Amino acid sequence: MANRPIVARMLEQRRVPFELFEFDAAIRSAEEVARSTGMAPHEVYKTLVVEHDPPRGKPLLVMMPADSELDLKALAAALGAKKLRMASHADAERYTGLQVGGISALALLQKGFPVHIDARALELDQVLVSAGQRGADVRLAVRDLLVLTKAAPLAGIAAAR
Numbered sequence: 001m002a003n004r005p006i007v008a009r010m011l012e013q014r015r016v017p018f019e020l021f022e023f024d025a026a027i028r029s030a031e032e033v034a035r036s037t038g039m040a041p042h043e044v045y046k047t048l049v050v051e052h053d054p055p056r057g058k059p060l061l062v063m064m065p066a067d068s069e070l071d072l073k074a075l076a077a078a079l080g081a082k083k084l085r086m087a088s089h090a091d092a093e094r095y096t097g098l099q100v101g102g103i104s105a106l107a108l109l110q111k112g113f114p115v116h117i118d119a120r121a122l123e124l125d126q127v128l129v130s131a132g133q134r135g136a137d138v139r140l141a142v143r144d145l146l147v148l149t150k151a152a153p154l155a156g157i158a159a160a161r
Contacts (some may be wrong), residue, residue: 005131005137007106007138016148017139021128024133028101030066037128040148041067044128044137045121047103050075053085061105063117063129063151064158071159075116078154086097099134105149107132110129117146119153 009017023036030046037044044066051059060079076084089100089108095112096103105115106129121127121142128139145151 005133005136005138007104007129007131008136010106011140014148016140016144017057018144020131021137021139023135023137025101025133027135032068033128037130037137039139041065042120043124043126045117047105047130049087049095049103050084051087051091051095052081052134053083058113059087059092060159061103061108061113061115061149063105063115063121065120066119068118068158071157074159075154075157078157079116098132102130102133102136104130104132104136105151106130106145107140109148115149115151116154116157117149117151118157119155120158122153141149 021037034041034044042065045063050063131138
């Protein structure tokens with residue numbers, strides 16, 4: 001990769017241990033990332049952009065395992081929100097300045113997004129998350145991810161499959 005991903009540079013500056021994984025930038029889904037990197041899908045976390053419906057204020061970033069779907073009603077109930085919806089790809093990119101497939105809470109630390117994470121992450125030592133660009137992810141300790149992003153763990157926000 002010609003340019004080191006923004007998240008890798010940030011983690012190096014902060015001396016946070018991580019491992020960089022590079023893969024085909026055409027891959028967009030977290031489940032495909034899991035297959036490509038050899039990681040278990042429940043250890044690969046995607047970052048979703050969720051907005052109030054109708055949109056108001058800053059959208060939320062929600063990190064979920066690759067093998068799970070977000071239950072928007074359960075998330076709204078957990079947050080005391082009336083109604084939430086997924087941001088469109090175009091809106092997610094406009095809000096974050098990052099491309100879908102490369103959206104990362106770690107790349108947006110200074111942007112003021114509220115960050116939430118599926119509480120099942122607390123059962124893991126490490127997770128793989130986007131490095132802020134398509135084709136690159138980083139594996140780091142869950143405790144470091146939580147400290148850096150100030151992510152609030154939420155239980156029961158995954159939809160039944």
